Amino acid sequence: MSVKNTLSRLFVAALLCCLLPSAATAQTSSINAFSPYTMYGIGELSTPGTLQMRSMGGVGVAMRGVGTVNLLNPAAYSAMPQKSFLFSFGLEGQNYYNSQNDNGTTRKSAFNTFNFHDIAFQVPLTRRLGFGFSLTPYSSVGYRTKYYRPYDPEDPVWGNVGPVQYSYEGEGDVSEVKAGIGWEVVRNLSIGVAAQYYWGKIDRTYVATPTSISGEGTFNPIVGESRYSISRFKGQVGVQWNALLNSKRALTFGATYDLGGDLRPRNIEKLYTSDNYGTTVKNDSTHLKLVLPQQVAAGVFYQTPKWSVGLDYVYQNWGGRNKGSVRTAGSGASGSRLDVAYTDTHTVKFGAEFTPNRYDARNFMKRWSYRAGVRYGSYNQTFGGHRLDQYAVTLGFGIPVRFFGSSSIDVGVEYGCRGFNVAERIGLVKQRYFKFAVGFSLFAGSENGEYWFVRPKYD
Template structure:
């Protein structure tokens, strides 16, 4: 009866947390960066917190205590008569700095939201099922631009100074359901279906100021709303050439099929009079393609150590050949050609657990993690590529002696655009993240919690 009540409480908690987290995901700004002004915004780092604390590695990770969101082949690692549930929260601080006309400007913004909800369970011997709900990308920015009075300009010479306000927010969320099957000893394959949905709003307002203060110019506002809903797929493989009681070496790879997102875009332009009179209304489709992605890596484990390296390639540039112009042209070179580009990212991570089953020292049962990630942003500005990197760290705290269930805490520090920002006048961005994750393992291996075993006595 006690086990039954525990299971019921867990299911009720999931039923409450999932809708609340989804509402939070779609109603708040989860990123704050001018680099989210185009496309689907900033990509979130995939993986549960133990993986993200190790730089984001995990395509080759096989673990009974970590839900693998990178490779569906890992779903086959779940033991029979068990259940693994994961939930994560993440807070971020963004700091953006830019030098304009020898004047340094900066902004800071904090966000907080859920990062992942996931579970993994067995269906049959060597066959596992996995599910996850995670944010895929986020949009969030607010910026201003002033077009100063120029008497030689035939238009602005009569209008005067004009202020442009740009802002946007929204998210793209991924739901994934997959199967992992150990086809033969130490070799597994997996397939997953991915559903993407979300809404992104972008607004710009132009406010003229009369030269003499006697003009009657009104502001103009444009509103674009992107609505996305599509299904994609993923396949994965894992092989362990070394698997014994002392060490495990696993190599893995995953391929995301990608394809057209085909966002439906509603456009509206209206003037700021008493009636907000519409100047233009319309619907269109945006040519935007989710890239094909190839991830490959290895993961090595002993009783105390774990180490992994991943390489990720995304063909954003080959899939999206269009571009946009931002800013205004002129002697100040404030106009930039924004285009997608192919990206490569390298991830490396390390985990150390002094003594997982030490009955005398609680701290020796903790898992200590660190990692590093380096690559490029998926958009170029006047063909300049923006380098970005992140340094990560974290700990995993078991909830009790010999438990697989754990509470994880992780931090991440990252920078973007530092390689070209000063030279071409772009924003230098840095961020700090702190996250908490909860992993619940239920099964006969954890302190006698036989949730899926038939009792001998009622």
């Protein structure tokens, strides 16, 4: 083993040791999302998958390959050849643009976030048996919004006081650690199981500042605080079947099922007045029922030396497991209050990848992989019974690190929109966003003559 290769392995090992704890720390920040829709539930869900998958619209349930880290289906772990190692790491920046029509005036806001997206690796345990591990963000909360409640003499609470200014803020996130195995039971048929651990904290605060009707005298603001602490295990099972597999093409079908269930967070709530003495009006600790949805996903993936095309369908049972609802303080020009409730979601994903000639020794650009995809579905909450549609368009490319190798540097962009179908009509926020991501995929194996964790016969 050369000194150069030894130093390279030591550098990667040190990088892994540094990234894992810092990534876990980064997940406790509130910089992963900025959206008023994260005021309810566990926040905005992160798009799962490595950058290669996300640049193809998010497909990957049936994606299977030697140099591909699959975060969606543990059955794909069995594709890892012996004496190999596969590692993936991704960073992602987001730009949020929110607009709302209020009494004929369009109000706009923008916010930028940046954080890691995924850390994952896959290794073979034995022939036809592989192990996979990943650390990814699951959902994020981040918002700051205000609502002015005009004076209403009929209001039983504020009718004797005056108008009230409400301020709402929230931050936090939920992370997912997944570890599983994939086993090729018989030729071309693989199954997989994975354990998922979810943890995180979500903090929400609101401040109600009343104003005297006569304009004289002052009232102490009322402050409400809620903190949700989440720590829970769940599970996932998956299957993949190669209906066609030869040197020229492969056709794979895949499916997964996520158990979902109650997260059972510890919820601490406080309501107090912000006077000089810090008087506590209420101090209560209760359990708030908050669950993850049962999820069923199915997909098909077709590959040739030049083309890869995938199609996925994902169903999430949010509405069946969350029967409760909350009510907004006000919305849009009418200031009407809307009931917010969970609803089941259906999402379709389609993506393609084109590599002109991955073995072209003269033209480096022909060895690049060019990707595109689209995703369409619905948001997991309804507002006043109205369902919010959302879509995303993705583009990206992968740059090979070395000739005849599977390691690559990936770049991807995504444009998405939420609430375009009903936002203006009922006074909700229309949200647009741009995402820019960079990913690194490292593969060591017989394909490129790199062997990790194998004792050399000669030095």
